[in-house]
Amino acid sequence: MTSVTPPRTAAEECARAALAEHGSERGPLLPVLHAVQEKLGCIPRDVIPVIADGLNLSIAEVHGVVTFYKDFRSTPPGRTTVRICRAEACQARGANALVEHAKRQLGVEFGETTPDGAVTLDEVFCLGNCALGPAVQVGERLHGRVSPPRFDALLGELR
Amino acid sequence: MTRVFVPRDSAARSVGADEVAALLERAGGEVVRTGSRGMLWLEPLVEVETPDGRVGYGPVAPEDVDGLVAAGLLDGTAPGLGLVEELEWMRRQQRLTFARVGVVDPLSPDDHEAHGGNAGLRAALALPPAEVVGAVTESGLRGRGGAGFPTGIKWRTVLDAESELKFVCCNADEGDSGTFADRMLMEGDPFTLIEGMTIAAHAVGAREGYIYIRSEYPDAIATMRAAIAAARERGWLGERVLGSELSFDLHVRVGAGAYICGEETSMLESLEGRRGQVRAKPPIPAIQGLFGRPTVVNNVLSLAAVPWILAHGAAAYAELGVGRSRGTSVFQLAGNVARGGIVETAFGVTLGELVNDFGGGTASGRPVRAVQVGGPLGAYLPVSQFDLPLDYEAFAQAGAMVGHGGIVVFDDTVDMAAMARFAFEFCAEESCGKCTPCRIGAVRGVETIDKIRAGQDREKNLVLLDDLCTLMTDGSLCAMGGLTPMPVRSAVQHFAEDFR
Numbered sequence: 270m271t272s273v274t275p276p277r278t279a280a281e282e283c284a285r286a287a288l289a290e291h292g293s294e295r296g297p298l299l300p301v302l303h304a305v306q307e308k309l310g311c312i313p314r315d316v317i318p319v320i321a322d323g324l325n326l327s328i329a330e331v332h333g334v335v336t337f338y339k340d341f342r343s344t345p346p347g348r349t350t351v352r353i354c355r356a357e358a359c360q361a362r363g364a365n366a367l368v369e370h371a372k373r374q375l376g377v378e379f380g381e382t383t384p385d386g387a388v389t390l391d392e393v394f395c396l397g398n399c400a401l402g403p404a405v406q407v408g409e410r411l412h413g414r415v416s417p418p419r420f421d422a423l424l425g426e427l428r
Numbered sequence: 429m430t431r432v433f434v435p436r437d438s439a440a441r442s443v444g445a446d447e448v449a450a451l452l453e454r455a456g457g458e459v460v461r462t463g464s465r466g467m468l469w470l471e472p473l474v475e476v477e478t479p480d481g482r483v484g485y486g487p488v489a490p491e492d493v494d495g496l497v498a499a500g501l502l503d504g505t506a507p508g509l510g511l512v513e514e515l516e517w518m519r520r521q522q523r524l525t526f527a528r529v530g531v532v533d534p535l536s537p538d539d540h541e542a543h544g545g546n547a548g549l550r551a552a553l554a555l556p557p558a559e560v561v562g563a564v565t566e567s568g569l570r571g572r573g574g575a576g577f578p579t580g581i582k583w584r585t586v587l588d589a590e591s592e593l594k595f596v597c598c599n600a601d602e603g604d605s606g607t608f609a610d611r612m613l614m615e616g617d618p619f620t621l622i623e624g625m626t627i628a629a630h631a632v633g634a635r636e637g638y639i640y641i642r643s644e645y646p647d648a649i650a651t652m653r654a655a656i657a658a659a660r661e662r663g664w665l666g667e668r669v670l671g672s673e674l675s676f677d678l679h680v681r682v683g684a685g686a687y688i689c690g691e692e693t694s695m696l697e698s699l700e701g702r703r704g705q706v707r708a709k710p711p712i713p714a715i716q717g718l719f720g721r722p723t724v725v726n727n728v729l730s731l732a733a734v735p736w737i738l739a740h741g742a743a744a745y746a747e748l749g750v751g752r753s754r755g756t757s758v759f760q761l762a763g764n765v766a767r768g769g770i771v772e773t774a775f776g777v778t779l780g781e782l783v784n785d786f787g788g789g790t791a792s793g794r795p796v797r798a799v800q801v802g803g804p805l806g807a808y809l810p811v812s813q814f815d816l817p818l819d820y821e822a823f824a825q826a827g828a829m830v831g832h833g834g835i836v837v838f839d840d841t842v843d844m845a846a847m848a849r850f851a852f853e854f855c856a857e858e859s860c861g862k863c864t865p866c867r868i869g870a871v872r873g874v875e876t877i878d879k880i881r882a883g884q885d886r887e888k889n890l891v892l893l894d895d896l897c898t899l900m901t902d903g904s905l906c907a908m909g910g911l912t913p914m915p916v917r918s919a920v921q922h923f924a925e926d927f928r
């Protein structure tokens with residue numbers, strides 16, 4: 270009898286590369302998950318058994334960690350993620366009005382992506398820009414004093 | 429060519445510092461990117477080197493650059509703010525921990541040493557570990573993350589614990605709204621944090637350290653990683669640090685969007701690769717911490733205060749402050765404030781001095797109504813309490829807390845019942861779920877406040893709300909559930925009219 274190994278998916282390859290890079294660190298699960306998400310934009314379901322096997326953990330343990338942390342997604346986000354700070358210091362500068370404006374402009378709720386796949390809108394609690402609020406993060410880039418017109422200008426740069 | 433300093437701090441970049449730096453370079457300036465001085469309302473703040481010192485211009489918008497250069501910015505003759513260190517905001521501060529932030533190029537090891545860096549580490553390495561711990565104890569330094577536990581006593585416990593393997597962990601999961609000093613120190617002077625952690629390693633006998641930085645801080649993560657690589661190259665980390673017997677290496681770990689991981693045991697779980705759920709204490713981390721080993725867990729600002737203490741002596745640090753709150757603290761003015769930013773000064777400064785004298789009142793120009801001190805778990809205080817001195821004990825007595833030193837200002841348009849509701853909403857969102865008072869209590873709290881705001885059995889529901897607060901305070905496993913009642917109760921106590 271001959272055994273046939275199913276071909277590995279790209280996601281699986283990515284998980285194996287992350288395991289090779291971080292597997293020998295202490296407590297490697299979060300670094301591995303971050304590496305996978307950076308490449309794939311999310312942690313696809315089918316890589317969880319691969320990661321579990323590579324780190325000698327149960328699938329439940331890995332699934333538990335992936336679902337605990339807000340950063341880890343099960344589906345890829347839009348081309349750009351826009352996160353609006355909703356914490357107290359930004360609320361004191363009008364963050365709630367900005368949130369309403371953003372949802373209206375984009376036609377999505379937090380956690381949703383625009384139909385054209387351009388923007389995923391989300392909330393965040395504090396970006397450490399508390400003296401220059403309202404603060405918004407576009408991709409990895411931080412923006413301060415974001416009034417509704419400035420928000421529209423930032424969106425304009427993305428489209 | 430004139431040296432021109434433009435911050436690379438992410439707050440300064442958030443309002444256009446990169447564009448300003450590029451334009452100044454094109455105009456012929458030799459641009460050096462520094463951290464931020466912490467005068468955030470002046471960002472982007474441009475400083476020009478002159479024989480008398482650095483002359484400041486700010487806030488400089490990209491469209492201002494041509495005009496300023498034509499008026500003589502590059503030789504410091506254009507009209508501007510004057511000498512930066514002579515500004516009242518700077519002169520009234522005592523910058524020990526933040527002495528180099530905004531001054532040095534954060535990634536230049538030469539700059540670090542030229543501005544007094546590594547003096548504390550060299551002094552520490554010349555002492556036996558117990559004496560380093562003794563100095564930190566005598567300085568009176570207490571945990572700047574919020575709990576205020578004496579740092580020296582924590583270190584003593586780790587030093588006395590028998591183990592082949594010990595760890596130093598830096599809690600840089602600065603999730604409290606209104607706080608940004610950890611971020612600014614990591615982006616503006618990362619070598620000082622590395623130095624503080626190395627001193628801690630020598631003091632307790634650790635060889636390995638971790639800095640746990642929240643993922644919301646990509647610039648701080650990049651800066652710390654680059655600084656660690658540079659420090660290794662210089663022999664400031666690794667085998668035989670600065671030629672001594674000490675071997676110590678350091679790693680950055682990135683959080684994943686969980687506020688609870690700022691709680692120390694939850695952070696340790698996360699570092700071990702698990703869900704960030706809190707552990708019951710005891711055992712305390714100093715005895716059984718990371719991977720069950722004796723572990724120092726300190727906030728960024730606690731560790732970054734240590735090099736100054738070793739370089740200048742414990743007595744010099746302990747001389748500052750009031751009561752049992754010794755030394756300086758790095759306060760952060762945030763929210764609706766005219767002049768927001770970093771104020772490092774000795775404990776004992778009053779809330780009013782910070783908000784009115786430094787902060788200049790609200791940014792909106794309306795009257796201040798409330799300030800929240802110490803993050804989302806801190807109390808809301810009215811203007812009538814502005815005489816309170818910033819001091820751990822005085823704040824505790826007033827039913828409040830200093831926490832991580834963040835002060836968020838609100839004007840008279842704030843709805844305090846909505847803020848109390850938000851405190852519960854935040855707790856419900858961020859609770860790790862391990863203990864019932866926090867997991868369920870936060871949700872019940874939102875519902876109860878909704879009833880009160882809707883006028884449904886108001887008096888009865890206010891009694892119920894107070895009962896729920898008592899239960900969460902007494903029954904929660906950690907400060908998340910245990911302190912969420914603080915903003916709620918203080919809002920009800922000081923702003924009762926908003927709940928009617």
